[in-house]
Amino acid sequence: MPHIQVNINKVGEKILLRHPFSVTRVPLKRHVIPGIILGFNKLRSRYRVLYKDLKHQNDFVRNWIGVEYITSTTVSKEKVRRKRVAKPKLHTKKTSHPEKLNKIVMTHEDYLNLLDNDDFPSGISVVYDPSPDGNCQFEAIAHQMQFKGIHRSATTLRKEATEHLNQQDAFYRQFVHNMTYEEYVSSMARDCYYGINLTLVALMREYNMQCIVISPQGRTHTRLISNDEFYDRMLPVLSIAHFPEDNGMHYVSVELQRNILIDYLSDFEQPDSTDKKSADSDLGEASAERKHEKGKKSVQTQKANETETDNVRKKMLSRLHKAVLEKRSGVHKKTIAFQRLPLHIQIQIVKYCLNDPSFRFVLERTHGYFRSC
Structure with missing residues (x-):
């Protein structure tokens, strides 16, 4: 009418x-x-x-x-x-009179400005406004796919959507009512034919993605297009907005701040996701406890090895010090073979001797590279 x-x-x-x-x-x-x-x-x-x-x-x-x-x-x-x-009444066939709309007609710019309204958060912005010629849905999806590294034109996406509808006709046939399914698919294959929710579902299932559709009428009208109507954290998310107009519809590509996007997607999480999160957190805590225990054991083992090495080094130094004192006092006893000691013990001994001039004679009985120290 x-x-x-x-x-x-x-x-x-x-x-x-x-x-x-x-x-x-x-x-x-x-x-x-x-x-x-x-x-x-x-x-x-x-x-x-x-x-x-x-x-x-x-x-x-x-x-x-x-x-x-x-x-x-x-x-x-x-x-x-x-x-x-006022017109003269004629005995002619009755025709339907125009119906008056009790509302102010909104333009395309008015709908775009709705995202800057107080009813919406400031973190939603239109990044690409395609021409409202019937290809706007595919243009907006193509623009969003570029952020995911997928470069497709609107014509290619329309072709892929119609091919998907033809292949999966057993699933989509039940959603077409005003015409036959074959007529709908053939019409959708033509350029400038407006895409609807059915083509969005076909593209998301074809590329295994998710798409959140923001509505200027409020958050309650916002919907998520996915395989099972629930949000999956493992799949990429596209974001577009849908504006109803007088002669059809219009889609634009929008950008949401991360905190606002997470807030919107929380409305579409599965009901048992909280239980799964708690189970995952319990598993994470158990694995963290096991890692903590292993870390404690490794630290204890490392400390034990360091203590044992220090004890050996102290014993060797004490015996060497005793031998030096006996040498000075004229007591001739069999000394330790310095070359037979482990290399890291020899290095510790040399460092200790460098700080004490009374042990310089030890350097004369070592290899040449120790003398250069």
Whole structure:
């Protein structure tokens, strides 16, 4: 049925209001009162109007009024409109009259600005706005795939989607109602034919990906396109936005901040994901405890080896010191063969001797490379 678009009144214009602003079972006497536009809300189709209260003639009221209670802007325009609409009645076949839309018609730019509204977080931004020519869904998906290292054109994605629909017709046939499935697939293969949720599902299953679709109507209208309608942490996620328009739909490529994306995806996690997380955390704690115990054992073993090495070194140094004292006192006893000691013991002894001049004679009985130290 055709629609009559409602005129968008500007701020400061003088309008006529139908009063009272309510619908009851008992018909009430309606009055037409003047008012001035102070502001408007396109999303809710309301105007903020300043008008006189009928009960108190001297009081002015500021209130939000729906479009259905607003007439033409002036009385003269209202008379002209009535003369134009009035036509002589002819005995002809009845035709359906245009239906008046009690809302403000929103443009494409208005829908894009909805993402900057207070109802949405500031971390959502449009990064690519394709032309609304019927290929916007495939253009937005192709733009998002570039961030994942997959470069496909909109024509290629449309072709792959239709091929997937042909191959998996047993699954998708149940979702097509207004035409036969073969007619739908052949229409989707044509250029500039609007893609719908079915083609999104086909592409995500074809590439084994997930796609979150942001809606300007609120978070409750946001949906996730995946294999089982749940979020899988192992699969990549694409992010697009869907804007309803007067003659169809439009898709754009959007970017979400990481914390906002995680918050949105948490709505689509599986119900038993918390149990799985707790089980994984328990397993992680158990493995961490085992690693901690192994680390304790390795540290204890290392400390024991170091203690044993220090004891051996101390014994060797004490015996060498005793031999030096006996040498000075003229007592001739069999000394230790320095060359037979382990290399790391010899190095420790040499370092110790360098700090004490009384042991310099030991260097004369060692190899040449020790003398150079």
